[in-house]
Amino acid sequence: MFAPATRRASTTLTTTATATTATAFATIRTLATLTSTDQKKPPQPTVPGPAAEPPTLPAALHLSTGYTFKGVSFGAPLKNKKISGEVVFTTSLVGYTESMTDPSYSGQILVFTQPLIGNYGVPSDSARDAFGLSKYFESNRVQVRGIVVNDYAAKHSHWAAVESLGQWCARYGVPAISGVDTRAIVSLLRQRGSTLGEIAVAASPSSPIPEPTPALEIDNPNARNLCALASTKESYVVNPSGDVHIALIDCGVKQNIIKCLANRGAKVTVLPWDHDVTKDSTKYDGVILSNGPGDPSHMGKTVANVKAIMYKDQGRIPTPIFGICMGNQVLGLAAGYKTYKMPFGNRGHNQPCIDLTTGKCVITSQNHGYAIDDSVDVPGWMPYFRNANDGSNEGVRHQLLPYSSVQFHPEACGGPEDTDYLFDNFLNEARAFKRERKRVEPPVVEKPKVRYVPGVAGVRSSVEF
Numbered sequence: 137m138f139a140p141a142t143r144r145a146s147t148t149l150t151t152t153a154t155a156t157t158a159t160a161f162a163t164i165r166t167l168a169t170l171t172s173t174d175q176k177k178p179p180q181p182t183v184p185g186p187a188a189e190p191p192t193l194p195a196a197l198h199l200s201t202g203y204t205f206k207g208v209s210f211g212a213p214l215k216n217k218k219i220s221g222e223v224v225f226t227t228s229l230v231g232y233t234e235s236m237t238d239p240s241y242s243g244q245i246l247v248f249t250q251p252l253i254g255n256y257g258v259p260s261d262s263a264r265d266a267f268g269l270s271k272y273f274e275s276n277r278v279q280v281r282g283i284v285v286n287d288y289a290a291k292h293s294h295w296a297a298v299e300s301l302g303q304w305c306a307r308y309g310v311p312a313i314s315g316v317d318t319r320a321i322v323s324l325l326r327q328r329g330s331t332l333g334e335i336a337v338a339a340s341p342s343s344p345i346p347e348p349t350p351a352l353e354i355d356n357p358n359a360r361n362l363c364a365l366a367s368t369k370e371s372y373v374v375n376p377s378g379d380v381h382i383a384l385i386d387c388g389v390k391q392n393i394i395k396c397l398a399n400r401g402a403k404v405t406v407l408p409w410d411h412d413v414t415k416d417s418t419k420y421d422g423v424i425l426s427n428g429p430g431d432p433s434h435m436g437k438t439v440a441n442v443k444a445i446m447y448k449d450q451g452r453i454p455t456p457i458f459g460i461c462m463g464n465q466v467l468g469l470a471a472g473y474k475t476y477k478m479p480f481g482n483r484g485h486n487q488p489c490i491d492l493t494t495g496k497c498v499i500t501s502q503n504h505g506y507a508i509d510d511s512v513d514v515p516g517w518m519p520y521f522r523n524a525n526d527g528s529n530e531g532v533r534h535q536l537l538p539y540s541s542v543q544f545h546p547e548a549c550g551g552p553e554d555t556d557y558l559f560d561n562f563l564n565e566a567r568a569f570k571r572e573r574k575r576v577e578p579p580v581v582e583k584p585k586v587r588y589v590p591g592v593a594g595v596r597s598s599v600e601f
C-alpha cells in the first residue's frame with residue numbers, strides 16, 4: 137500500500153547513475169538520510185480520490201442467527217454484492233470517524249446505538265500533524281467492514297468537514313445501511329452473543345436485495361491473525377529527537393497512542409507485531425504493546441517475545457512494559473493468565489472502571505470482545521482495574537516490577553481522557569529506567585537466581601534496583 141522511503145531512494149540512485157557527479161553525490165546523501173533507522177518516517181497513505189454522494193439503494197443487514205433488517209444503503213454501492221463480518225455495537229455518542237478508522241475494528245460490522253450518525257461529516261484524510269501522523273484519524277484508512285445506523289444525517293455541518301459520511305464510506309468501498317431498528321439489533325446481539333452477519337445492497341433502486349448466505353458459510357474474521365494484517369510491515373520512528381526511547385509493538389496501533397507518547401517528549405520506534413526487541417542492539421527505555429483486532433490466541437509470537445523481555449530482565453533493572461487492550465491480553469497471556477471471548481464485548485466511551493490500587497472510578501473508552509480471566513491468581517501479578525458494570529477484568533500488573541496493562545484505551549480518541557495519566561506513569565518509569573541504566577552501565581549481567589516461570593506458585597523474579 138505504501139511505497140517505502142528506502143525503495144524510492146534506491147530507484148532514484150539507479151536512475152541517476154549517469155548524471156553529473158554532483159547530482160550523484162546529492163542522491164547518495166539523500167539515500168543515506170532515508171536509510172538511517174532514525175529517519176524512517178511514518179508511512180503515508182494512498183488516499184482514494186473524491187466520490188460523489190452515493191446513491192440510495194435498498195439494502196439489508198442479515199444476521200447469522202436468521203434475522204434480516206431491511207433499510208437503505210448510504211455508503212459504497214456494493215452493486216448486488218454482500219460484505220460479511222462480526223456484527224458488534226458501540227454505545228459511543230460521538231467519534232464515528234475515530235472508531236471507524238481504529239484498526240481494532242477490522243473484520244467487524246459496527247452498529248451505532250446513537251440514533252443520529254453523520255451530522256458533523258468527515259474531516260480530511262490527507263491532513264497530517266507535526267509528527268507526520270494522520271491529523272484526525274486513528275489509522276490511514278476506514279477499518280470497519282461496514283456500518284449500521286438508525287438515522288443517517290443527509291446534511292452535515294462542521295468547520296473541519298470536507299465530505300459526508302456516505303462519500304467517505306464510498307471512497308473506501310465500505311457499505312453503510314440506515315433506516316433499521318438498531319435497538320432491536322442490539323437486543324439480539326446481547327441475547328445471542330457474538331454474531332456474524334452481512335450487509336447486502338441491491339444493484340439498483342428497483343432490483344432485489346441479495347439473499348443471506350447460509351450461517352455456516354459466513355467468513356469468521358476472528359479465525360485469522362488480524363493483528364498481523366493490521367501491523368506495520370516496516371519499522372518507523374516518530375519524534376526522533378525525543379529524550380526517552382520507546383519500542384512500540386504495533387498489533388494495529390491507534391495513532392493517538394503514538395501521539396500520546398510523542399507529545400510527552402518520547403521518541404517512538406514503531407515495530408511489527410512479531411518483532412523481538414531482545415535481539416536488537418538498540419536500547420529501548422520502555423516497551424508499549426498496542427491495541428489490535430481479533431482473537432489474542434493468534435498472538436503466540438508476541439506473547440513469546442514479551443516473555444523473552446521479562447526473562448532477559450532477570451537480575452537487571454527491568455524494562456518498563458505497558459499494554460493497551462490487545463496489549464493487555466498479550467501481557468496477561470505472557471504472565472500466565474488465560475483469555476476468553478466475552479458474550480458481546482464492551483464498546484463505547486462510557487465504561488466505568490475501578491482502579492483497584494486506589495479505589496477510584498474512571499470513565500473509559502473501550503472496544504474489545506475478548507478479556508483476561510483473572511479468576512485464577514497468577515503469582516507475582518494482580519488485577520489492576522475492574523469494570524464497574526460487568527465486573528470483567530480491565531487490566532493486570534506485576535506486584536513489584538514495572539509491567540502493567542489496561543483493557544481500555546487511555547489514549548481515548550474518541551472518549552474521555554480520565555486515564556491519560558497512565559502515559560505519564562509509564563514514561564516516568566521509562567525515564568527512571570534510563571537514568572538507572574546509565575548509572576550502572578555497563579550493565580551487571582548476572583545469571584538469574586530464580587528462573588522466571590509465570591503461573592507457577594511461589595516463584596518470582598529476583599531483580600536489583
Ligand SMILES: NC(=O)CC[C@H](N)C(=O)O
Binds near residue numbers: 426504
Ligand atoms: N481494541 C483492542 O485492542 C481489541 C482487542 C481484541 N481484538 C478484542 O476484541 O478484545
